[in-house]
Amino acid sequence: MQPLPTPDGIIAAAQAVREVVQPMPLLENPVLNRRLGGRLLLKTEIMHTSGAFKIRGAYTWLKRNLLSAPRPVIACSSGNHGLAVAQLAQRFGLDATIVTPADAPKVKKQGIEDAGATLIVYDRARENRERIAQQRAQATGGVVIHPFDDVDVIEGQGTVGDEIMNEARAAGYTIDQIAVPCGGGGLTAGIATMFIGHSTQVIPVEVPDFDGMARSLKAGILTAAPGGRSSICDGVLPLTPSALTLVSCQAADVQHTVLIDEVAVRAAVRTIFTYFHLAVEPSGAMGLAAVLAGKIDPCNKTTVVVCTGGNVDPALFGSIINGN
Amino acid sequence: MQPLPTPDGIIAAAQAVREVVQPMPLLENPVLNRRLGGRLLLKTEIMHTSGAFKIRGAYTWLKRNLLSAPRPVIACSSGNHGLAVAQLAQRFGLDATIVTPADAPKVKKQGIEDAGATLIVYDRARENRERIAQQRAQATGGVVIHPFDDVDVIEGQGTVGDEIMNEARAAGYTIDQIAVPCGGGGLTAGIATMFIGHSTQVIPVEVPDFDGMARSLKAGILTAAPGGRSSICDGVLPLTPSALTLVSCQAADVQHTVLIDEVAVRAAVRTIFTYFHLAVEPSGAMGLAAVLAGKIDPCNKTTVVVCTGGNVDPALFGSIINGN
Numbered sequence: 045m046q047p048l049p050t051p052d053g054i055i056a057a058a059q060a061v062r063e064v065v066q067p068m069p070l071l072e073n074p075v076l077n078r079r080l081g082g083r084l085l086l087k088t089e090i091m092h093t094s095g096a097f098k099i100r101g102a103y104t105w106l107k108r109n110l111l112s113a114p115r116p117v118i119a120c121s122s123g124n125h126g127l128a129v130a131q132l133a134q135r136f137g138l139d140a141t142i143v144t145p146a147d148a149p150k151v152k153k154q155g156i157e158d159a160g161a162t163l164i165v166y167d168r169a170r171e172n173r174e175r176i177a178q179q180r181a182q183a184t185g186g187v188v189i190h191p192f193d194d195v196d197v198i199e200g201q202g203t204v205g206d207e208i209m210n211e212a213r214a215a216g217y218t219i220d221q222i223a224v225p226c227g228g229g230g231l232t233a234g235i236a237t238m239f240i241g242h243s244t245q246v247i248p249v250e251v252p253d254f255d256g257m258a259r260s261l262k263a264g265i266l267t268a269a270p271g272g273r274s275s276i277c278d279g280v281l282p283l284t285p286s287a288l289t290l291v292s293c294q295a296a297d298v299q300h301t302v303l304i305d306e307v308a309v310r311a312a313v314r315t316i317f318t319y320f321h322l323a324v325e326p327s328g329a330m331g332l333a334a335v336l337a338g339k340i341d342p343c344n345k346t347t348v349v350v351c352t353g354g355n356v357d358p359a360l361f362g363s364i365i366n367g368n
Numbered sequence: 369m370q371p372l373p374t375p376d377g378i379i380a381a382a383q384a385v386r387e388v389v390q391p392m393p394l395l396e397n398p399v400l401n402r403r404l405g406g407r408l409l410l411k412t413e414i415m416h417t418s419g420a421f422k423i424r425g426a427y428t429w430l431k432r433n434l435l436s437a438p439r440p441v442i443a444c445s446s447g448n449h450g451l452a453v454a455q456l457a458q459r460f461g462l463d464a465t466i467v468t469p470a471d472a473p474k475v476k477k478q479g480i481e482d483a484g485a486t487l488i489v490y491d492r493a494r495e496n497r498e499r500i501a502q503q504r505a506q507a508t509g510g511v512v513i514h515p516f517d518d519v520d521v522i523e524g525q526g527t528v529g530d531e532i533m534n535e536a537r538a539a540g541y542t543i544d545q546i547a548v549p550c551g552g553g554g555l556t557a558g559i560a561t562m563f564i565g566h567s568t569q570v571i572p573v574e575v576p577d578f579d580g581m582a583r584s585l586k587a588g589i590l591t592a593a594p595g596g597r598s599s600i601c602d603g604v605l606p607l608t609p610s611a612l613t614l615v616s617c618q619a620a621d622v623q624h625t626v627l628i629d630e631v632a633v634r635a636a637v638r639t640i641f642t643y644f645h646l647a648v649e650p651s652g653a654m655g656l657a658a659v660l661a662g663k664i665d666p667c668n669k670t671t672v673v674v675c676t677g678g679n680v681d682p683a684l685f686g687s688i689i690n691g692n
Contacts, residue, residue, distance in 0.1 A: 066393055066395070066396075068392070068393070069390055069392070069393075071390070071415050072390075073417055074417055074459070075417060075455070075482070075483075090644075090645040090646075091395050091644050091645065091646070093397055093398055093399060095645055131399070135398070151642075158399070159399075314682075317647055317682065317685075318475075320414075320415050320678075321414040321415065321419055321646065321647045321648070321677075321678025321679070321680075322415070322645065322646060322647060323641055323645040323646060323647050324645070354644075354645025355645070356645075358638075358641065358686075358689040358690050358691075359690055361641075361686070361689065362682075362685070362686025362687070362689060362690050363686070365682040365685065365686060366682045366683055366686050367682075
């Protein structure tokens with residue numbers, strides 16, 4: 045297995061990602077805090093170029109592995125990782141291919157094509173995306189950038205945790221818990237690594253039937269979730285973490301996991317629209333959903349929820365904020 | 369007339385408003401920049417507690433005039449100034465009354481009531497809101513906080529300009545133009561005052577028939593716009609600036625003004641949703657609307673658009689982002 049991500053690796057990545065992301069200060073709303081009985085802070089990753097945190101990991105990988113000797117890049121992604129790779133490839137003049145499930149949001153597929161990448165659409169139920177990506181890599185002489193099973197990618201995503209920690213430290217408060225939407229576990233592993241040795245609890249939040257991290261942490265070994273019909277949380281649908289993200293989470297003492305349903309996610313999207321006037325995609329609202337659904341207790345605590353992305357189709361977003 | 373606002377007064381206010389607002393960094397999106405052929409920066413005022421910049425002026429006024437000797441407060445407002453006053457009154461334990469037109473957005477009226485203020489609804493066509501406010505002031509022994517005709521309020525709003533200037537200076541670039549949604553002219557006057565003696569052009573943006581600032585600047589004297597049917601830009605419907613805001617804009621050499629229609633505003637709301645994943649209310653998108661409609665030329669320039677607020681009813685927002 046690759047070496048595990050480290051806080052030093054994340055701090056090194058944090059310097060570099062500033063070239064492509066502009067860190068947003070943690071947001072809070074006193075009216076919402078009063079309603080929740082605790083301090084809620086939003087780490088918003090939606091205003092980046094690619095509309096999601098994924099650009100951190102993708103850029104860190106490119107910077108460390110490829111930019112000195114350019115080659116075509118290939119990524120498998122339900123959207124946000126692919127969009128980040130496509131936009132970065134455009135920026136640095138690389139040929140890019142993104143392998144995306146047919147049921148990915150239109151806005152993500154459109155963004156990938158707008159960035160000039162080749163989009164290969166596959167059927168999530170019948171086809172193996174890794175195989176498609178490997179074939180493409182062989183055909184183009186390119187290299188596949190995995191969305192989470194890579195130490196450089198994880199350290200890139202971990203820069204979210206570095207920024208959270210720095211801001212809390214500068215303002216002189218302690219964070220009790222950080223709720224992180226969890227798909228393959230790259231972001232969770234990165235943030236948890238950053239908080240090793242701190243009292244802050246990093247809590248992966250998953251949707252039922254796509255809860256590979258919860259199952260794997262409980263079993264102590266990689267365990268696949270059953271999957272099932274799709275979810276509005278299209279960003280977190282991998283069925284298992286990777287060995288690397290799982291072991292990283294274990295090493296960082298991630299224990300408590302949470303499952304939330306779509307009703308809670310919709311309520312969270314609405315709440316973020318109402319109190320912060322932000323358009324967060326469903327996957328990005330999962331942290332707050334866990335709080336609103338009573339799965340994470342905010343009372344008398346300081347809780348950070350990571351709003352991972354904002355790439356949501358307007359029809360779905362309009363329907364959610366209008367309570368449908 | 370009251371003394372004019374000054375850059376020093378604004379800088380003094382900027383220190384204080386940090387107690388109630390968290391400045392957001394200027395946002396930009398390279399993909400949108402490429403499309404526009406210039407550098408576009410968003411100054412976003414939507415994530416504040418009250419969802420709009422108005423809390424800056426209201427807090428500055430309260431801090432300088434009232435907090436040492438509390439009295440009831442009264443405000444006339446289509447929503448955002450009222451919401452700011454109501455929330456601040458709740459925070460500081462003041463009795464508050466907000467006089468609001470019947471056709472104000474539900475979300476603004478609801479927010480005012482949620483903050484515990486008394487809401488008096490009036491008919492924009494038949495009733496005089498200033499008279500209602502004065503009667504209420506007499507009945508309660510309270511004081512009316514004007515939404516724009518006040519040097520303390522203008523200096524509070526001008527802190528938006530101070531933040532823009534500081535960020536540009538720290539990053540080492542010059543701003544060519546700042547597009548500001550303009551109703552009574554408080555924000556425009558404040559920002560323009562801050563940029564006196566700089567090459568930056570501050571451009572008020574208005575909607576047709578509610579273009580009191582454009583008419584007054586052209587005539588050189590307070591000149592009322594005709595008004596007419598309402599607009600989705602509910603935050604900028606005063607028919608004239610005040611003597612103070614007009615003279616402040618004249619003193620700051622504001623000359624160029626722009627009118628934009630609702631089609632452009634809707635396109636701008638959609639563009640901000642698409643590229644930045646923010647929910648801006650129609651009035652708050654007017655600056656970008658002027659750019660998208662070709663009324664402000666972004667080519668090879670650095671343009672700041674001030675996104676003044678995010679208090680928009682979900683039904684309207686859903687309809688706009690879906691192109692209806």
